Amino acid sequence: xxxxxxxxxxxxxxxxxxxxxxxxxxxxxxxxxxxxxxxxxxxxxxxxxxxxxxxxxxxxxxxxxxxxxxxxxxxxxxxxxxxxxxxxxxxxxxxxxxxxxxxxxxxxxxxxxxxxxxxxxxxxxxxxxxxxxxxxxxxxxxxxxxxxxxxxxxxxxxxxxxxxxxxxxxxxxxxxxxxxxxxxxxxxxxxxxxxxxxxxxxxxxxxxxxxxxxxxxxxxxxxxxxxxxxxxxxxxxxxxxxxxxxxxxxxxxxxxxxxxxxxxxxxxxxxxxxxxxxxxxxxxxxxxxxxxxxxxxxxxxxxxxxxxxxxxxxxxxxxxxxxxxxxxxxxxxxxxxxxxxxxxxxxxxxxxxxxxxxxxxxxxxxxxxx
Amino acid sequence: xxxxxxxxxxxxxxxxxxxxxxxxxxxxxxxxxxxxxxxxxxxxxxxxxxxxxxxxxxxxxxxxxxxxxxxxxxxxxxxxxxxxxxxxxxxxxxxxxxxxxxxxxxxxxxxxxxxxxxxxxxxxxxxxxxxxxxxxxxxxxxxxxxxxxxxxxxxxxxxxxxxxxxxxxxxxxxxxxxxxxxxxxxxxxxxxxxxxxxxxxxxxxxxxxxxxxxxxxxxxxxxxxxxxxxxxxxxxxxxxxxxxxxxxxxxxxxxxxxxxxxxxxxxxxxxxxxxxxxxxxxxxxxxxxxxxxxxxxxxxxxxxxxxxxxxxxxxxxxxxxxxxxxxxxxxxxxxxxxxxxxxxxxxxxxxxxxxxxxxxxxxxxxxxxx
Numbered sequence: 090x091x092x093x094x095x096x097x098x099x100x101x102x103x104x105x106x107x108x109x110x111x112x113x114x115x116x117x118x119x120x121x122x123x124x125x126x127x128x129x130x131x132x133x134x135x136x137x138x139x140x141x142x143x144x145x146x147x148x149x150x151x152x153x154x155x156x157x158x159x160x161x162x163x164x165x166x167x168x169x170x171x172x173x174x175x176x177x178x179x180x181x182x183x184x185x186x187x188x189x190x191x192x193x194x195x196x197x198x199x200x201x202x203x204x205x206x207x208x209x210x211x212x213x214x215x216x217x218x219x220x221x222x223x224x225x226x227x228x229x230x231x232x233x234x235x236x237x238x239x240x241x242x243x244x245x246x247x248x249x250x251x252x253x254x255x256x257x258x259x260x261x262x263x264x265x266x267x268x269x270x271x272x273x274x275x276x277x278x279x280x281x282x283x284x285x286x287x288x289x290x291x292x293x294x295x296x297x298x299x300x301x302x303x304x305x306x307x308x309x310x311x312x313x314x315x316x317x318x319x320x321x322x323x324x325x326x327x328x329x330x331x332x333x334x335x336x337x338x339x340x341x342x343x344x345x346x347x348x349x350x351x352x353x354x355x356x357x358x359x360x361x362x363x364x365x366x367x368x369x370x371x372x373x374x375x376x377x378x379x380x381x382x383x384x385x386x387x388x389x390x391x392x393x394x395x396x397x398x399x400x401x402x403x404x405x406x407x408x409x410x411x412x413x414x415x416x417x418x419x420x421x422x423x424x425x426x427x428x429x430x431x432x433x434x435x436x437x438x439x440x441x442x443x444x445x446x447x448x449x450x451x452x453x454x455x456x457x458x459x
Numbered sequence: 460x461x462x463x464x465x466x467x468x469x470x471x472x473x474x475x476x477x478x479x480x481x482x483x484x485x486x487x488x489x490x491x492x493x494x495x496x497x498x499x500x501x502x503x504x505x506x507x508x509x510x511x512x513x514x515x516x517x518x519x520x521x522x523x524x525x526x527x528x529x530x531x532x533x534x535x536x537x538x539x540x541x542x543x544x545x546x547x548x549x550x551x552x553x554x555x556x557x558x559x560x561x562x563x564x565x566x567x568x569x570x571x572x573x574x575x576x577x578x579x580x581x582x583x584x585x586x587x588x589x590x591x592x593x594x595x596x597x598x599x600x601x602x603x604x605x606x607x608x609x610x611x612x613x614x615x616x617x618x619x620x621x622x623x624x625x626x627x628x629x630x631x632x633x634x635x636x637x638x639x640x641x642x643x644x645x646x647x648x649x650x651x652x653x654x655x656x657x658x659x660x661x662x663x664x665x666x667x668x669x670x671x672x673x674x675x676x677x678x679x680x681x682x683x684x685x686x687x688x689x690x691x692x693x694x695x696x697x698x699x700x701x702x703x704x705x706x707x708x709x710x711x712x713x714x715x716x717x718x719x720x721x722x723x724x725x726x727x728x729x730x731x732x733x734x735x736x737x738x739x740x741x742x743x744x745x746x747x748x749x750x751x752x753x754x755x756x757x758x759x760x761x762x763x764x765x766x767x768x769x770x771x772x773x774x775x776x777x778x779x780x781x782x783x784x785x786x787x788x789x790x791x792x793x794x795x796x797x798x799x800x801x802x803x804x805x806x807x808x809x810x811x812x813x814x815x816x817x818x819x820x821x822x823x824x825x826x827x828x829x
Binding site (some may be wrong): 114118120121122123124126127128130132133136137161162163164166167168169171172173175176177179180181182226227228229230231234253254255257258259260261293294295296297298299317320321322323324325327328341342343344345347348370375376377378406429430433434 | 484488490491492493494496497498500502503506507531532533534536537538539541542543545546547549550551552596597598599600601604623624625627628629630631663664665666667668669687690691692693694695697698711712713714715718740745746747748776799800803804
């Protein structure tokens with residue numbers, strides 16, 4: 090790390106002859122936004138302008154460019170950090186944000202995961218294996234129907250049952266009632282299974298709405314919540330993580346809207362801004378991430394830079410009970426496996442519960458090597 | 460409009476033979492996220508699943524797909540609206556969000572521009588011509604230096620002087636002091652010009668920080684503010700617009716360039732969520748938008764659907780004083796022209812003031828035809 094700087098890797102498409110000028114423009118655009126000739130203050134020239142650490146050809150006209158930008162430019166602020174990383178240059182189609190290495194000072198200002206893997210394991214009470222998770226969907230179910238589904242999945246012995254990230258405070262399923270009924274369902278299931286499933290409601294809306302939902306959730310006795318940081322606004326995650334006092338599961342919805350690599354956004358920024366577990370589309374499902382990308386995301390979450398607490402990878406998106414062995418071999422025990430459709434298309438409650446048990450057993454019995 | 464629905468246009472890359480299946484998957488992904496076979500509730504099947512309004516070939520393997528999605532699925536919530544528009548499918552690289560037509564109910568729930576063109580013209584006190592705007596940059600100036608720049612630009616007679624969107628509550632230029640000094644500068648300039656420039660500070664940070672800045676700004680007597688909705692979180696704009704009681708100028712930073720069209724994001728969603736004026740990179744500058752795209756954005760802002768108040772287009776990004784005539788011919792009088800670098804690279808205060816006057820005069824004298 091360059092002292093007092095954050096390091097940013099971009100992919101940049103440029104003719105080789107124009108590269109030096111294009112890199113200089115990118116460097117200036119992200120902090121001072123003026124050509125050097127217009128910088129009349131020596132403080133600005135010396136302290137606000139970053140430097141180019143390297144450029145590397147990846148292919149013809151395709152370069153990896155590493156910049157060191159002064160942490161001073163971020164003002165220790167989460168929104169301004171995003172602006173320095175990918176504010177204006179997000180509007181330039183020849184640039185993609187590929188990776189980022191935050192400085193200790195910025196990591197501390199953001200706060201990072203408050204609970205991480207250890208905190209979620211404590212809540213769930215499971216060690217030495219991966220965790221199992223499923224989801225209450227589709228939206229449009231009444232709260233009574235969602236709670237019945239929550240009961241069945243809990244009877245199947247899942248560690249975590251979460252709301253769909255499309256669950257808002259809908260007229261057909263108000264937030265507060267859903268939370269109360271689902272908590273009651275996990276309590277009821279625990280009487281027969283002997284172990285309580287962690288129910289994780291989705292918080293969504295403008296900050297005023299989300300803070301209200303957080304209060305309702307806390308008062309109802311919820312142990313962890315989910316948010317979609319790109320829908321609610323990534324800097325808001327910083328406020329939430331510092332106020333909530335419970336683990337936050339982050340969903341990637343709306344996260345592909347920009348040309349930010351999944352590694353940078355989901356693997357680096359989501360945990361740095363306060364997520365304790367990060368959902369991402371696993372390879373082979375209905376989304377596009379490759380096995381290599383998923384490995385990079387999971388690696389960044391479980392082995393973060395600079396002594397931040399490790400954070401749970403939550404592969405999802407078309408995973409199937411039948412493939413658990415392969416997924417567990419790839420992700421290892423420090424993972425929460427999230428299965429939705431492959432459980433929820435069970436024709437009736439009995440087969441749903443037994444599929445959930447099959448999922449739970451496969452995860453419990455897997456011969457973990459890491 | 461389809462009663463009770465929002466209409467969404469996507470561009471979709473798909474082999475023609477696979478199109479029907481791909482469109483069905485897209486339709487379901489954005490609300491229920493399950494195949495129809497897993498939808499056991501008739502309410503869900505009838506009320507939460509949208510329908511395909513049309514598909515149109517744009518090129519080989521390239522289609523425009525129009526979906527009607529039930530407004531019920533959005534729960535009248537800004538974050539869940541984004542999720543229905545481009546939540547999960549933002550993670551699928553074959554889909555781009557091209558345009559959106561919100562229903563009257565959703566437009567009302569979001570609130571739209573509270574001031575729009577009329578409100579900003581009232582504040583500035585100018586009719587029958589375009590408005591002039593410049594910017595305090597670079598970041599790294601002391602607040603005294605920023606205020607001096609604000610004074611010079613105000614002496615040049617500009618209608619609006621705004622913070623750079625990179626101005627946060629930096630150690631080298633704290634927010635509250637900057638606001639006080641810049642307001643004082645516009646007051647001082649008004650004593651010699653007879654007309655007060657509108658100073659627009661940038662609010663940025665997590666919601667807690669931004670709300671604090673908004674309070675400071677209001678107490679200091681600020682008349683309008685700027686935010687970057689994609690940095691602070693688009694749904695937060697809804698809270699801000701309903702609480703602020705002053706016009707909001709929206710900056711496109713972090714708005715991406717590829718997967719959500721500028722028309723949809725800047726032309727439709729920014730004003731629907733509460734912006735009164737929207738900055739966008741004008742054609743021919745250092746960003747990539749074409750003349751046609753800029754025309755679409757400006758048209759969507761000034762002639763919004765469904766009786767919403769018109770909102771100011773603010774073309775920016777490398778515009779030059781020398782090109783004012785061309786820009787004014789293209790954008791017409793309902794526009795705020797934002798010029799930064801082309802003023803700020805003036806070698807001294809005297810030439811800065813005279814260049815600003817030249818800008819102001821060109822805008823005042825232009826023979827507007829619309």
